[in-house]
Amino acid sequence: DAEITQSPRHKITETGRQVTLACHQTWNHNNMFWYRQDLGHGLRLIHYSYGVQDTNKGEVSDGYSVSRSNTEDLPLTLESAASSQTSVYFCASSELAGGTDTQYFGPGTRLTVL
Amino acid sequence: DQQVKQNSPSLSVQEGRISILNCDYTNSMFDYFLWYKKYPAEGPTFLISISSIKDKNEDGRFTVFLNKSAKHLSLHIVPSQPGDSAVYFCAASAPGADYKLSFGAGTTVTVRA
Numbered sequence: 405d406a407e408i409t410q411s412p413r414h415k416i417t418e419t420g421r422q423v424t425l426a427c428h429q430t431w432n433h434n435n436m437f438w439y440r441q442d443l444g445h446g447l448r449l450i451h452y453s454y455g456v457q458d459t460n461k462g463e464v465s466d467g468y469s470v471s472r473s474n475t476e477d478l479p480l481t482l483e484s485a486a487s488s489q490t491s492v493y494f495c496a497s498s499e500l501a502g503g504t505d506t507q508y509f510g511p512g513t514r515l516t517v518l
Numbered sequence: 519d520q521q522v523k524q525n526s527p528s529l530s531v532q533e534g535r536i537s538i539l540n541c542d543y544t545n546s547m548f549d550y551f552l553w554y555k556k557y558p559a560e561g562p563t564f565l566i567s568i569s570s571i572k573d574k575n576e577d578g579r580f581t582v583f584l585n586k587s588a589k590h591l592s593l594h595i596v597p598s599q600p601g602d603s604a605v606y607f608c609a610a611s612a613p614g615a616d617y618k619l620s621f622g623a624g625t626t627v628t629v630r631a
Binding site: 408437439444445446447448449452462494496506507508509510511512 | 520522524552554559560561562563564567607609618619621622623624
């Protein structure tokens with residue numbers, strides 16, 4: 405069965421370190437998204453991609469970067485981790501270019517920055 | 519500024535009764551609305567959606583109502599079951615904005631036996 409996976413599921417790091425969160429989907433979807441979930445804010449979009457070599461900034465992109473070298477993967481990099489980036493991160497993918505298409509979410513990565 | 523608001527952070531309902539979750543939005547360009555359900559330690563899963571050309575959409579025990587003039591939508595769950603205990607997120611998208619989803623803060627539903 406097609407799926408979307410994230411690794412690691414839990415990560416503890418120190419302020420200033422570079423961290424990369426992996427996202428891999430086997431749906432063969434063109435569109436991939438990264439969100440963070442924080443209490444009181446719901447899910448906020450960090451970056452998104454509508455295809456290989458395409459990346460776009462979301463509403464909370466500062467301090468994060470992504471790259472899309474193939475269809476299956478969209479890794480999220482925190483260049484220099486900050487305590488404000490402690491959060492739960494979700495990756496999602498969808499088939500069609502647009503919010504009318506169902507987004508399938510991964511299980512999430514809980515990141516703690518000390 | 520949050521464009522999608524779920525003003526009730528939690529809801530407790532007895533098994534078998536109706537659960538009503540509310541969602542308000544401020545962006546009049548939103549034309550597609552979705553509800554996602556999330557269990558602890560899992561990612562959100564799609565539940566039901568509605569286009570702005572409709573005012574109601576049903577799927578089994580779940581019905582979403584849209585009132586465009588009031589910029590308000592609601593999710594009804596009838597009857598509520600223990601497995602419905604989860605966090606429910608309202609989301610919306612607009613054309614011309616890459617159809618990105620804007621999410622509300624979520625409502626935690628607890629169904630009591």
